[in-house]
Structure formats: C-alpha cells, structure tokens
Amino acid sequence: MAVNLxxxxxxxxxxxxxxxxxxxxxxxxxxxxxxxWVLEEDSTVGGVFTQSAFRAPPxxxxxxxxxxxxxxxxxxxxxxxxxxxRGIADAMASCKYLADAIGAADTEVLPFSTGVIxxxxxxxxxxxxxxxxxxxxxxxxxxxxxxxxxxxxxEPKALSGRFEIDGTQITATGMVKGSGMIRPDMATMLAFLGxxxxxxxxxxxxxxRELAERSxxxxxxxxxxxxxxxxxxxxxxxxxxxxSSTDSSAYRDLLAGLEPMVVELAERTVRDGEGATKFVTIExxxxxxxxxxxxxxYTIAHSPLVKTAIFAGDPNWGRFCMAIGxxxxxxxxxxxxxxFLDEVxxxxxGLVAPTYEEPKAAAVMERDEYVVxxxxxxxxxxxxxxxxxxxxxxxxxxxxxxx
Amino acid sequence: MAVNLxxxxxxxxxxxxxxxxxxxxxxxxxxxxxxxWVLEEDSTVGGVFTQSAFRAPPxxxxxxxxxxxxxxxxxxxxxxxxxxxRGIADAMASCKYLADAIGAADTEVLPFSTGVIxxxxxxxxxxxxxxxxxxxxxxxxxxxxxxxxxxxxxEPKALSGRFEIDGTQITATGMVKGSGMIRPDMATMLAFLGxxxxxxxxxxxxxxRELAERSxxxxxxxxxxxxxxxxxxxxxxxxxxxxSSTDSSAYRDLLAGLEPMVVELAERTVRDGEGATKFVTIExxxxxxxxxxxxxxYTIAHSPLVKTAIFAGDPNWGRFCMAIGxxxxxxxxxxxxxxFLDEVxxxxxGLVAPTYEEPKAAAVMERDEYVVxxxxxxxxxxxxxxxxxxxxxxxxxxxxxxx
Numbered sequence: 001m002a003v004n005l006x007x008x009x010x011x012x013x014x015x016x017x018x019x020x021x022x023x024x025x026x027x028x029x030x031x032x033x034x035x036x037w038v039l040e041e042d043s044t045v046g047g048v049f050t051q052s053a054f055r056a057p058p059x060x061x062x063x064x065x066x067x068x069x070x071x072x073x074x075x076x077x078x079x080x081x082x083x084x085x086r087g088i089a090d091a092m093a094s095c096k097y098l099a100d101a102i103g104a105a106d107t108e109v110l111p112f113s114t115g116v117i118x119x120x121x122x123x124x125x126x127x128x129x130x131x132x133x134x135x136x137x138x139x140x141x142x143x144x145x146x147x148x149x150x151x152x153x154x155e156p157k158a159l160s161g162r163f164e165i166d167g168t169q170i171t172a173t174g175m176v177k178g179s180g181m182i183r184p185d186m187a188t189m190l191a192f193l194g195x196x197x198x199x200x201x202x203x204x205x206x207x208x209r210e211l212a213e214r215s216x217x218x219x220x221x222x223x224x225x226x227x228x229x230x231x232x233x234x235x236x237x238x239x240x241x242x243x244s245s246t247d248s249s250a251y252r253d254l255l256a257g258l259e260p261m262v263v264e265l266a267e268r269t270v271r272d273g274e275g276a277t278k279f280v281t282i283e284x285x286x287x288x289x290x291x292x293x294x295x296x297x298y299t300i301a302h303s304p305l306v307k308t309a310i311f312a313g314d315p316n317w318g319r320f321c322m323a324i325g326x327x328x329x330x331x332x333x334x335x336x337x338x339x340f341l342d343e344v345x346x347x348x349x350g351l352v353a354p355t356y357e358e359p360k361a362a363a364v365m366e367r368d369e370y371v372v373x374x375x376x377x378x379x380x381x382x383x384x385x386x387x388x389x390x391x392x393x394x395x396x397x398x399x400x401x402x403x
Numbered sequence: 404m405a406v407n408l409x410x411x412x413x414x415x416x417x418x419x420x421x422x423x424x425x426x427x428x429x430x431x432x433x434x435x436x437x438x439x440w441v442l443e444e445d446s447t448v449g450g451v452f453t454q455s456a457f458r459a460p461p462x463x464x465x466x467x468x469x470x471x472x473x474x475x476x477x478x479x480x481x482x483x484x485x486x487x488x489r490g491i492a493d494a495m496a497s498c499k500y501l502a503d504a505i506g507a508a509d510t511e512v513l514p515f516s517t518g519v520i521x522x523x524x525x526x527x528x529x530x531x532x533x534x535x536x537x538x539x540x541x542x543x544x545x546x547x548x549x550x551x552x553x554x555x556x557x558e559p560k561a562l563s564g565r566f567e568i569d570g571t572q573i574t575a576t577g578m579v580k581g582s583g584m585i586r587p588d589m590a591t592m593l594a595f596l597g598x599x600x601x602x603x604x605x606x607x608x609x610x611x612r613e614l615a616e617r618s619x620x621x622x623x624x625x626x627x628x629x630x631x632x633x634x635x636x637x638x639x640x641x642x643x644x645x646x647s648s649t650d651s652s653a654y655r656d657l658l659a660g661l662e663p664m665v666v667e668l669a670e671r672t673v674r675d676g677e678g679a680t681k682f683v684t685i686e687x688x689x690x691x692x693x694x695x696x697x698x699x700x701y702t703i704a705h706s707p708l709v710k711t712a713i714f715a716g717d718p719n720w721g722r723f724c725m726a727i728g729x730x731x732x733x734x735x736x737x738x739x740x741x742x743f744l745d746e747v748x749x750x751x752x753g754l755v756a757p758t759y760e761e762p763k764a765a766a767v768m769e770r771d772e773y774v775v776x777x778x779x780x781x782x783x784x785x786x787x788x789x790x791x792x793x794x795x796x797x798x799x800x801x802x803x804x805x806x
Contacts, residue, residue, distance in 0.1 A: 053735040054728030054753070082724045084738070084754035117721020118755055304707070304793070305801055312802035318520020321485045325457030332456040335487070350457070351487035352521055390707070395795050398708055399715035 002154050003279040003368050003388070005271040008146060011173050012160035013139035014194040016040040016236025020137030021144035024129020026122050027077025027115060032148035034129035037072040037194065038102055038137055043236045045069040045110060046204020048212045050229035056081030057088040058111040059230055061095070067201035070104035072234070073130060074112035074190060076149050076177070081117040090121045098130050112230055114177065114190050115151055142194075146175040149190055152397055153177050157268040163257030165240040165250050170197045172258060176216075176265040191216065191231040191265060197254055199235040200244035207246075207255065208233050214259055215266035218385045233258075270386045275394030278310050279369040283384040286336075286376040292329045293383035296374060299327035307390030315361035317346045324374060336377030342370045405557050406682040406771050406791070408674040411549060414576050415563035416542035417597040419443040419639025423540030424547035427532020429525055430480025430518060435551035437532035440475040440597065441505055441540050446639045448472040448513060449607020451615045453632035459484030460491040461514040462633055464498070470604040473507035475637070476533060477515035477593060479552050479580070484520040493524045501533050515633055517580065517593050518554055545597075549578040552593055555800055556580050560671040566660030568643040568653050573600045575661060579619075579668040594619065594634040594668060600657055602638040603647035610649075610658065611636050617662055618669035636661075673789040678797030681713050682772040686787040689739075689779040695732045696786035699777060702730035710793030718764035720749045727777060739780030745773045 017039055024034035039045075049055065049063045058080050073094055080087050095109035113121070136144070146156035158175035174193035199207065212231050243250045271279050282300050287293035300306055303323040309316045320339055324332070334350035341364040345353045364370050420442055427437035442448075452458065452466045461483050476497055483490050498512035516524070539547070549559035561578035577596035602610065615634050646653045674682050685703050690696035703709055706726040712719045723742055727735070737753035744767040748756045767773050 052725065052728035053730075053732065054724045054737045079721070082721055082737075082750065082754050084752070087754075116719070117724060118719075118750075304797070308798055308801035311798065314802070316519070318482070318485055321457045321520060322455070325455035327456075329456065334457045334485075347485065347521075349487070351485050351490075390798060392795050392798050394707070395711055395714065395793060395798060398711035399717070 002272045008158045011142040015196045015238040017194045018137040019141030019145045020133035021148035022129045022132035024125045026075045026125045034075045035145035035148040036133040044199050044204045046208040047232035048208040058091045058113045061091050062110040065110045070108040072110045077115040079115045079117045080113040080121050094126050149177040161261045165253040168240040194234040196239040198237040198242045211262045215262035273388035274397045275391040276388035278389045281371045283373045285382045287381040288379035289381045296327040297385045299323045301387035311389035311391045313365040338375040340373040405675045411561045414545040418599045418641040420597045421540040422544030422548045423536035424551035425532045425535035427528045429478045429528045437478045438548035438551040439536040447602050447607045449611040450635035451611040461494045461516045464494050465513040468513045473511040475513045480518040482518045482520050483516040483524050497529050552580040564664045568656040571643040597637040599642040601640040601645045614665045618665035676791035677800045678794040679791035681792040684774045686776045688785045690784040691782035692784045699730040700788045702726045704790035714792035714794045716768040741778040743776040
C-alpha cells in the first residue's frame with residue numbers, strides 16, 4: 001500500500017561503526033528482529049525522544065546515556081513499554097550483556113525497543129539475538145538492520161548521503177521504522193543515523209533536536225504518539241573537524257548536509273503509513289506565527305473526515321473548511337482564508353472561488369501525491385506537514401495487529 | 404450499525420408549539436428534509452452554537468435571534484456553510500418567507516441547516532418546503548420533524564419527558580440529529596427541545612449552555628466539529644412559573660428535569676455514530692481538575708488506534724496507555740495510573756495488574772457497551788465522555804458521503 005516509496009538503494013558503510021542483525025525470535029519468527037551497532041572508541045551519540053508521559057524503559061535509559069557511547073541494541077516486536085521496574089531491569093540487562101561482549105561499560109550501551117506495549121521482554125531471545133547479531137556485525141550491516149527494526153512497515157526505509165564540512169567528505173547512513181502510532185513529538189518511532197563526522201557530546205543532542213524539528217516532527221499518520229519514539233545520531237569521529245559548538249560553520253554544514261536525508265526519511269515514513277494510498281503535504285501560509293500554522297496543518301491532517309475524503313478522492317472541500325474552523329486559532333477571520341489543491345484554487349475569501357470547477361479538484365485528488373495549501377491571510381509565517389489518508393486498510397491493519 | 408439505539412416511542416405535544424415537516428427536495432429526494440416549528444406569542448428561544456471559526460450563515464443568524472421568537476426552520480442535505488454573503492442572504496430570505504406566512508417579524512424566525520458544506524441553498528426548494536411544512540404543522544408533528552433533520556443518521560432520535568416545577572407539570576419533547584463530524588464544542592450538530600415551561604429570554608441561553616455542558620459537550624464520534632452545531636430550546640410559556648433568574652429553585656427544577664432528557668439524546672447520538680458497533684464511556688477520575696480529566700478522556704476517545712482496538716474487541720491495552728501518555732497533562736506520573744475495563748483491572752501503578760488475565764478483558768470488549776476507567780491518582784476531579792469505535796463502515800460512509 002506504500003505510496004511511491006523508493007527502495008533502499010546502496011547503503012554506504014560508516015567508518016568506525018559495525019552493524020549486525022539477527023533472528024532473535026523476541027516475538028516474530030523467521031525474520032530479522034534485532035540489530036546492534038558497535039561504535040569505536042571516541043564515538044558520540046545524540047538523541048531526541050518521545051514526550052509521552054508513558055516513556056518506555058528503554059527510552060528512559062537511552063535518553064540518559066546519550067553522549068560518549070559504544071553500542072546500541074534495538075529489537076522489534078515488543079516495545080518493553082508500560083513494564084515498570086522489570087522493564088527497566090530487562091533493558092539494563094540487555095545493555096550489560098552487550099557491553100560485556102564488547103568490553104564496554106554498561107552505561108555506554110543504549111537500548112531501543114518497538115512493538116507491542118505492555119508485555120515483558122523475552123530475555124533469552126534478547127541474549128541469543130545479541131550474540132548472533134554481534135557475530136554478523138560488519139561495516140555493511142545497515143540494510144539488514146533496517147529490515148530488523150520493522151514492525152508494520154511494508155518495506156525497509158534507509159538511505160546514505162555524502163556532503164562536505166570544511167572541504168572534508170562526510171558520509172552518513174540513516175534508517176527509520178514506523179508506520180502507525182505516528183505523530184512524532186520530538187522524534188519518530190525509531191530512527192538511527194550514523195556518520196563519520198566528529199561531534200562533541202554536548203552538541204549531539206541539539207543536532208538531533210534540530211534535525212527532528214525539520215523532519216520527523218512535521219509528519220503525522222494517525223495523530224498517535226508512541227511511547228518509544230526515538231531518533232538517534234551516531235558519530236564515529238573518523239572524518240572532518242571536531243564540532244564542539246552549535247555556533248560554528250562546521251555545525252551549520254553538518255546540519256545542512258544531514259537535513260535532506262532526515263527529511264527524506266520522514267517523507268518515506270508517511271509514504272509507508274499504515275494503509276496509505278496517498279502522500280499529502282499540508283502547507284499553511286499567512287499565519288501570525290509558526291505555531292498557529294502547525295495547529296491548522298495538524299487539525300487538517302488529523303481530521304478523520306478529511307482523511308477519508310482524501311482516501312476517496314472526493315473534493316468535498318467543506319471538510320477542509322470545517323477542520324480549519326475548528327483549529328485552535330484565536331480570531332481567525334474565515335473571509336480571509338483561501339484554499340488550494342496543487343494548482344487548483346478552491347476557496348477564496350472564505351467561500352468557493354469564482355473560477356472553481358469540481359472536476360479540476362477531483363483530478364488533483366486522483367494523484368498519488370498533492371499539496372493542500374491554506375492561506376490564512378493574517379501574517380507571514382508558514383509551516384508544512386506530511387500526512388497520509390485513512391483507508392479500509394488502516395482499520396484492517398490496526399484491528400488485526402496482534403492476531 | 405447503531406448500538407442499542409432506542410426507538411422514538413411516543414412524543415408528547417407541547418402546548419403552544421406546532422410542528423410541520425415536508426419533502427422540500429433541497430438535496431434529498433423522496434424523503435422529509437425540512438421542518439418548521441411555529442411558536443405562539445410570548446415564546447422564548449435559547450441556544451448554544453458551534454465554536455468553529457467557520458460558523459455557517461444560519462448559525463450566525465440563529466445565534467443573533469435567540470430571545471423572543473415565533474418560528475424555526477431547519478433543512479437537511481445542505482449546510483449553507485462557507486457560502487458567505489449569499490449564504491447570509493439565503494438564510495435571511497428563508498426566514499422572511501416563513502415570517503410573512505405566519506405574520507411575524509423576520510427577526511423572530513431562526514434558521515438551521517445541516518448537510519454538505521460549500522454549496523448554495525436551492526431557494527425554490529426552500530420556499531416550496533416551507534409552504535408544505537406550514538400546511539402540515541400541528542401539535543403532533545415532532546416525529547416527522549425528527550425524521551426531516553436526519554443526514555447520515557440511521558434512525559430518528561427523539562424523546563419526551565414530564566417533570567414538575569413548583570408542583571406544576573411541565574412537558575418537554577426533544578430531538579437530535581448527527582452521527583459524524585461530531586465533537587460538539589458547545590452543542591451538537593442540531594438538537595431541538597420544546598417545552599411548555601415559562602422561561603425569560605435572559606435565562607434561555609444560559610439554560611441551553613448548562614444543559615449542553617452536561618450532555619452534548621461530553622460526546623465525540625470522530626473529533627471533528629461541525630460548522631453548524633446548534634442546540635436550541637423553545638419554551639412556549641404555557642405552564643409553570645415564569646423563570647427569569649438562573650438563581651431560583653424553579654430554574655434548578657427545570658435544569659434537573661431536562662438534564663436526563665438531553666443526556667439521553669447525547670447518548671443516542673453516539674449510539675447512532677457513523678459506523679458505530681460499540682458504545683463506550685470513557686471515565687477519568689483522580690485528576691487535579693475537570694479540564695485535565697477531559698483532556699485524557701478525549702485523547703483516548705479520539706485515538707484511531709484505541710478506536711480500531713475497540714472495533715476489533717482486542718484488549719491491546721498498551722494503546723490506552725499510549726493515549727494517556729500523549730494527553731496534554733503536565734507532570735503526569737505513570738506509576739500512579741490505573742486502568743479498568745468495566746470490572747476488570749488491567750493496569751495498576753502504571754503497569755500490568757498482578758490479577759490481570761487477558762481473556763477477562765477480551766470478554767468485556769465483546770460487550771456492546773462498556774466503561775473504560777482511568778485513575779490518574781493526582782486529585783479529586785472526575786469527568787466522562789461517550790464515544791464509539793472506528794470501523795470499516797465509518798470509512799465507507801465518509802468515503803462515499805457525496806456519491
């Protein structure tokens with residue numbers, strides 16, 4: 001059901017990072033479901049994590065352990081969330097098991113889990129998986145790791161990029177998983193990005209935050225925020241100048257080099273949204289500030305009535321007006337509002353545009369991808385979010401998730 | 404698809420109010436789609452209306468004309484919303500046509516519309532419908548009016564009640580329509596309640612607001628708020644003492660008498676929710692204030708993942724935790740949270756309860772109706788909202804609404 005989702009293509013190795021995946025059998029059978037990343041000394045990890053009050057034990061631990069780090073372990077199928085003390089102990093034990101195997105300190109290993117909430121981890125499977133994954137770990141393990149972290153994703157989503165900092169070539173490889181319970185609030189479900197750039201611990205979290213703000217924090221599939229959302233950057237420090245301040249040209253080059261990669265990963269997440277048949281960009285211009293543009297964009301993107309109209313390809317544009325009208329924007333004047341679907345203007349001054357003809361809007365809505373553009377006519381701020389539609393398949397996937 | 408929706412039963416006439424319905428053909432064919440209420444002199448109308456920024460022209464007009472009033476006209480199939488100046492002119496012309504026919508002032512007639520947004524009213528059909536409905540208007544027209552205002556409703560929803568004020572018998576008959584685009588914000592789509600009580604204009608709006616706050620403002624089907632939500636009370640003043648202050652025992656008796664009626668109408672709206680197969684009450688206790696209890700309740704009630712799990716009867720209770728976790732409650736401590744489905748405790752102290760067995764929760768979720776109870780463990784406030792599930796049928800109804 002994915003909408004124009006590109007395949008992974010060639011993934012570039014990152015000097016200083018080995019990756020391994022395994023069939024641990026934590027929940028799934030006969031598929032990769034566990035991945036490890038082993039980082040050489042002097043590596044740095046920065047991250048940004050879900051704002052849910054029910055942060056899962058691995059998230060609590062990973063957030064605490066950002067900075068200098070030596071390994072990451074991620075499993076799919078069981079989120080180790082809402083598991084309390086035992087969940088914390090299990091996440092710690094997984095890290096210790098991996099730390100002992102590679103000769104690192106426990107606190108230098110970060111855990112990640114995704115899958116069903118409210119069940120305890122199968123620790124025997126975790127240990128077996130870590131052993132197997134370490135056996136397979138090598139520079140070219142990224143594609144297998146991208147497969148291992150999938151849950152309801154239809155395809156693995158990963159890419160590589162190269163850019164320069166101060167004339168030195170930097171390489172990065174990133175991946176994301178997640179296609180439901182997706183309205184990232186600081187980060188998407190699980191996204192990992194490795195680079196050989198040299199990033200000080202103090203800078204790494206800020207980098208992850210800024211990148212998430214421009215990518216994962218602008219997408220929504222169903223408005224639901226996971227307990228396990230995490231986006232982490234691993235930097236092996238094998239290339240480029242040491243970046244120890246966010247107020248440097250090297251930091252800006254790094255941000256500019258990584259931004260198109262994370263934006264593409266975020267877009268792919270929506271393309272692979274549960275039951276998605278459309279990839280829609282909601283663009284809101286003319287707001288007083290970015291916050292109110294986002295409020296309008298998300299209210300449209302989360303409306304079940306808008307999403308079912310998008311699924312049906314029905315230019316029932318009153319539903320867009322309804323959603324704009326219920327967005328929490330103070331003193332919105334409907335008579336200043338305009339609405340476009342790609343190049344077709346539907347509404348002007350809050351009512352149907354004189355030039356509007358329904359077949360033109362219907363033709364846009366037949367496209368796999370299009371832009372819903374709203375002009376609020378009250379300021380200069382703009383924002384955009386990406387979303388998918390609400391299809392029979394979304395209901396089917398989520399009604400049958402555990403069976 | 405409605406969930407245990409009671410039939411209308413016998414509707415009592417209200418002295419001083421005549422009701423008529425007609426096949427106007429505004430949009431639908433071969434069904435009643437227009438209703439008028441004709442009130443004797445000295446009647447009062449109070450109302451509460453949508454908070455949408457895109458308030459439809461009839462809503463703007465009706466809100467302005469609450470007070471002393473002589474007639475109401477409502478049509479289904481076309482909401483006369485996002486229609487600008489012409490929409491206002493059409494709503495005013497409909498009122499004038501009815502006012503002239505009954506010898507009242509234009510401003511004593513209130514208009515209501517529900518249906519597709521963004522199209523102009525067929526005024527010839529409106530005039531034809533008003534003529535026909537006036538011809539049929541009589542004391543027993545309530546049931547036909549309840550049918551005439553339906554859109555995607557599967558059944559008409561109306562009831563009557565009797566109670567006493569100061570030893571005098573008061574009679575009331577009410578109706579509601581609406582089964583999608585339902586998260587009332589001050590009132591549901593269209594609800595009309597007539598009574599022979601004697602209510603001063605100054606009190607009528609406050610009464611409507613208090614009743615809505617206890618009924619229509621506590622339900623959600625899909626989280627979408629209509630441009631046309633209206634709840635109005637017509638009081639003919641034929642019985643009971645004159646109620647001119649909200650600070651009187653007669654007002655309190657009136658409120659107490661009408662409250663169970665509007666709560667029942669609100670519940671029926673959810674039972675007839677688009678595609679509904681379940682009627683679920685979300686009860687949140689132990690909050691610091693009512694607002695945060697409502698935030699948690701609505702976050703659960705609006706979560707597509709919770710709603711699909713309810714549809715599937717799948718006790719995937721992590722989804723409830725996910726929704727509680729993303730609710731906008733400051734400093735929520737998950738380790739104090741408990742979760743129940745009817746009598747079955749699922750979570751205690753933020754994780755799975757020691758006594759929990761999944762088949763027990765699955766058995767509750769097989770029921771047509773049950774209560775999801777959340778204990779926040781941080782205060783004494785409580786709230787509850789009613790909601791339905793997200794089924795294939797919801798997608799079907801809304802993907803095919805205009806075809």
